[in-house]
Amino acid sequence: DAGITQSPRYKITETGRQVTLMCHQTWSHSYMFWYRQDLGHGLRLIYYSAAADITDKGEVPDGYVVSRSKTENFPLTLESATRSQTSVYFCASSESLNPRVTRTEAFFGQGTRLTVV
Amino acid sequence: AQKVTQAQTEISVVEKEDVTLDCVYETRDTTYYLFWYKQPPSGELVFLIRRNSFDEQNEISGRYSWNFQKSTSSFNFTITASQVVDSAVYFCALSEARTYKYIFGTGTRLKVLA
Numbered sequence: 541d542a543g544i545t546q547s548p549r550y551k552i553t554e555t556g557r558q559v560t561l562m563c564h565q566t567w568s569h570s571y572m573f574w575y576r577q578d579l580g581h582g583l584r585l586i587y588y589s590a591a592a593d594i595t596d597k598g599e600v601p602d603g604y605v606v607s608r609s610k611t612e613n614f615p616l617t618l619e620s621a622t623r624s625q626t627s628v629y630f631c632a633s634s635e636s637l638n639p640r641v642t643r644t645e646a647f648f649g650q651g652t653r654l655t656v657v
Numbered sequence: 658a659q660k661v662t663q664a665q666t667e668i669s670v671v672e673k674e675d676v677t678l679d680c681v682y683e684t685r686d687t688t689y690y691l692f693w694y695k696q697p698p699s700g701e702l703v704f705l706i707r708r709n710s711f712d713e714q715n716e717i718s719g720r721y722s723w724n725f726q727k728s729t730s731s732f733n734f735t736i737t738a739s740q741v742v743d744s745a746v747y748f749c750a751l752s753e754a755r756t757y758k759y760i761f762g763t764g765t766r767l768k769v770l771a
Contacts, residue, residue: 573758582763
């Protein structure tokens, strides 16, 4: 199906383990984003990407790694999971043909609920 | 610095009341974009509206209206005659033209009571 999909939807992992959250979009959008949602903090930007092989840190990047070898995929890796990384993670994508003229809205995946025990 | 403030953590209203959700933003860019999203109890994020900094015209869509005021750096959202189905968390977001990141506020939880 077209759109943006995240996998897995639910994940339980142990402290210290590496875990990768997947994000795939079928629109060929240039921009992709990872957010975490925690009570009282809203959506906080972890990493974002303007195109393949171009990534930047967001507000809360520590403990996370991203890559974007292909336009449609933007995986997020927790190198050594900690309990403080228990959260709901959202991936999003956005297309802007001319970012100095207009900016389209971001389309979100359904989220991945990650629990670190 | 880029920042979005939603000072109202939670609002409760009775059905058919009007309610306004506040959003105040900070940016150094002269060109920027503002958004509102809705997150119902099911958890998905639903886009509601986009507004460009060079277009201060207010917008109305059914029971929803948005008031954009650059002078006060505010982009407020009003629901007229609220309904139970409006119960959700509402997020305001900002994107600057010179970067491509979206920054969200902490959200306002709206509870509409029957």
